[in-house]
Amino acid sequence: MFGWLVWRDLILAWRRRADVLATLFFFIIVVSLFPLGIGPERETLRTIAPGVVWVAALLASMLSLGRIFGNDYQDGTLEQLLLTPQPAYLVVLAKVLAHWIVSEIPLVLIAPVLGVQFGLSQNGLAIVVVSLLLGTPVLSVIGSVGAALTLGLRAANVLVALLVLPLYIPVLIFGSGAVQASVTGSSPQAWLLLLGAMLIVSLVFAPWATSAALRISVE
Amino acid sequence: MFRSYSPPGQPARRCGYLWNSGIDFSLCLQCRSQTKVYGTRYGIKVVTATHSDALDQRKCGNFMSKNRINLYKYAAPANFYPLAGKLIPLFAVPSAILFILGMYVGFFVAPTDAVQGESYRILFIHVPAAWMGMFLYVLMAIYAGVGWAFNARLASMMATAISPTGAIFTFISLVTGSLWGRPAWGVWWVWDARLTSTLILLFLYIGFISLQSSIDDARRADRAGAVLALVGVINVPIIYFSVQWWNSLHQGATITKNSFKMAPSMAAAMLILLGACWLYSIAVVLVRVRYIIREREQEAPWLAEATA
Numbered sequence: 144m145f146g147w148l149v150w151r152d153l154i155l156a157w158r159r160r161a162d163v164l165a166t167l168f169f170f171i172i173v174v175s176l177f178p179l180g181i182g183p184e185r186e187t188l189r190t191i192a193p194g195v196v197w198v199a200a201l202l203a204s205m206l207s208l209g210r211i212f213g214n215d216y217q218d219g220t221l222e223q224l225l226l227t228p229q230p231a232y233l234v235v236l237a238k239v240l241a242h243w244i245v246s247e248i249p250l251v252l253i254a255p256v257l258g259v260q261f262g263l264s265q266n267g268l269a270i271v272v273v274s275l276l277l278g279t280p281v282l283s284v285i286g287s288v289g290a291a292l293t294l295g296l297r298a299a300n301v302l303v304a305l306l307v308l309p310l311y312i313p314v315l316i317f318g319s320g321a322v323q324a325s326v327t328g329s330s331p332q333a334w335l336l337l338l339g340a341m342l343i344v345s346l347v348f349a350p351w352a353t354s355a356a357l358r359i360s361v362e
Numbered sequence: 363m364f365r366s367y368s369p370p371g372q373p374a375r376r377c378g379y380l381w382n383s384g385i386d387f388s389l390c391l392q393c394r395s396q397t398k399v400y401g402t403r404y405g406i407k408v409v410t411a412t413h414s415d416a417l418d419q420r421k422c423g424n425f426m427s428k429n430r431i432n433l434y435k436y437a438a439p440a441n442f443y444p445l446a447g448k449l450i451p452l453f454a455v456p457s458a459i460l461f462i463l464g465m466y467v468g469f470f471v472a473p474t475d476a477v478q479g480e481s482y483r484i485l486f487i488h489v490p491a492a493w494m495g496m497f498l499y500v501l502m503a504i505y506a507g508v509g510w511a512f513n514a515r516l517a518s519m520m521a522t523a524i525s526p527t528g529a530i531f532t533f534i535s536l537v538t539g540s541l542w543g544r545p546a547w548g549v550w551w552v553w554d555a556r557l558t559s560t561l562i563l564l565f566l567y568i569g570f571i572s573l574q575s576s577i578d579d580a581r582r583a584d585r586a587g588a589v590l591a592l593v594g595v596i597n598v599p600i601i602y603f604s605v606q607w608w609n610s611l612h613q614g615a616t617i618t619k620n621s622f623k624m625a626p627s628m629a630a631a632m633l634i635l636l637g638a639c640w641l642y643s644i645a646v647v648l649v650r651v652r653y654i655i656r657e658r659e660q661e662a663p664w665l666a667e668a669t670a
Contacts, residue, residue: 288593292586296576305572306590309565309597312558352593359585 144229145237152241155214162210167249170203174257185262192261193322196271197278200250200318201311204279207246208286208303211238212357216294222361231354239280239287239350247279263326270325270335277338278318284349285310291356314341437516439655440664446648453648457641464634472627481545484538486628490636492535494643495563496598498528502570503591510588516651518584519658521591522574523650527643529567536560559600566594580658 156163177195178188215221215238224234254275255268263271289307293299321334436442468486475482502524509518539557540550551557570587577583659665 288589292573292589293576298576302572302576305565306569309562309569310593312562349593352589356586356589359582359589362582 144227145233148224148234148237149241149244152238153244156210156241156245162207163245163249166203166207166246167253169206170199170250171253171257173199173202175260178260188261189263189326192258192263192267193271193319193326195261196254196257196275196322197315197319200247200254200275200279201282201308201315203250204247204282205286205304205307205311207242208290208307209300210246211242211283211287211290212294213290216361221294221357225354225357225361231357232350235287235291235350235353235357236346239283239353242287243280243283247275247283251275251279263322267322267325270322270331274318274321274331274335274338277335277342278314281314281338281342281345282311284345284353285314287353288349288356291353291360294357294360314338317341437514439516439519439659440662440668442516443652443655443665443668446652450645450648453641453645457638457645460634460638460641464631464638467627467634468631472631473625478546481542484542486631486635488535488538488542489632490639491531491538492560493636494639495528495532495535495560496602498524498531498643499563499567499591500595500598502528503588503595506584506588506591510585515581515584515658516655518581518588519651519654520647521587522584523647523654524643525567525571525574525587526650527646529564529571531639531643532560532564532567536564559597562597566590566597570594 174195177191181187181191212221215224225231227234251272254271258268258271286303286307289303289310292306293302296302317334317337321331321338324331324334436445464486468483472483472486474480502521505517505524506521508514509516509521536557539560543552544550570590573590574583574587577586656665
């Protein structure tokens with residue numbers, strides 16, 4: 144059931160490729176806006192690169208949050224899924240995993256290319272990928288709480304940003320901290336460990352909050 | 363006559379409203395007031411909203427039945443509403459007195475600080491406001507959680523009523539902090555752990571308020587807010603301990619359990635103003651919760667009687 148649900152979401156996403164690509168291009172555009180706005184000085188760009196990549200990743204992943212449950216909620220699938228004997232926790236986890244694969248993995252893959260544009264070193268690029276790999280699942284799973292709470296509300300997209308972005312801040316701090324550390328030459332290990340800890344804690348608790356929120360929204 | 367809506371072989375579920383008012387479902391049935399089925403869920407009819415007559419104990423003769431001490435009497439909005447009305451002046455008047463007293467002590471009695479000069483006096487309001495911002499968030503989360511877990515309407519209303527006050531105190535603490543930071547640190551704002559996490563606290567308040575206000579169904583708004591408040595409560599210990607955990611520009615605690623590292627009159631001004639803020643919060647929350655009750659219970663006959 145878990146695997147089936149992930150597979151189903153992946154197929155659905157494949158059939159609406161444009162949505163996924165839109166998120167990806169949003170990410171690329173936001174990142175490329177900064178050199179245009181700040182100026183092409185290499186040293187400045189290298190200092191701001193970690194923050195820029197991470198903030199853009201945050202915004203891009205937030206854009207796609209509505210898709211985790213939105214369509215299933217509208218056509219009633221979500222209610223049926225919650226009625227299955229399967230724990231809601233697993234349903235949430237499966238949908239979050241699918242969302243991560245569809246919306247976040249492309250960001251992680253494209254991030255090194257953007258990092259090169261900002262003049263990051265090879266080591267820095269590796270840390271960008273690792274920190275994003277650890278951090279983006281946290282974004283998906285925390286974001287799912289906000290997505291579930293705002294299901295079917297008017298102005299849900301704006302509201303999701305308001306609810307979720309404050310909760311994203313620790314991920315942003317640790318993620319960009321790791322990249323920053325590698326840029327300045329110190330060890331990013333502590334930051335990455337903190338990100339990993341956040342990932343584990345949020346994977347344990349957030350789906351639980353999400354399923355509670357889903358039950359509230361579907362009722 | 364009364365009809366049971368529960369499926370055959372199963373006891374009737376407690377309905378949300380009656381649970382709050384401390385009336386047992388079966389007890390309430392004895393008063394034979396009309397009950398409505400609010401909706402069906404998964405094929406089982408659930409009584410979630412019922413007549414408001416039974417909420418009014420004066421009408422429900424069985425409410426204070428023999429051998430039953432009613433601990434939850436004031437959990438029913440019908441009983442709480444008049445009580446709150448009586449309590450408000452009891453908190454508002456002492457609060458005003460303490461504010462004036464605290465301001466007097468703060469401005470005229472407390473000595474000028476050796477290092478910071480006169481500007482430190484802003485801390486007399488900054489510190490209580492910062493404390494209140496955090497305490498009220500925890501209190502709000504507790505109320506929201508209780509309201510969600512036990513389906514207690516009044517607790518959820520209290521959470522809703524607390525949120526603006528908490529947000530205002532958090533905002534005041536940020537503004538006064540930055541006004542104080544300019545002379546003391548030379549900058550209006552620094553991105554330090556405590557300031558940032560207080561800012562996040564303000565965002566959490568705003569998120570809670572806007573989430574609740576964008577949901578039309580009051581009960582769904584209560585529960586959704588509860589989930590958000592409980593998720594956000596993680597932030598409060600982070601704020602509280604941020605000064606110890608990170609190297610922060612913000613100073614550590616001056617007041618601890620065993621020592622007051624300041625002149626007695628300074629401490630007095632701060633504590634008096636803290637008391638004033640507490641009493642102010644209680645009074646304002648009670649006023650607001652009364653409005654919320656009036657808004658949500660428009661249909662209830664007791665309200666027409668109470669406000670007539």
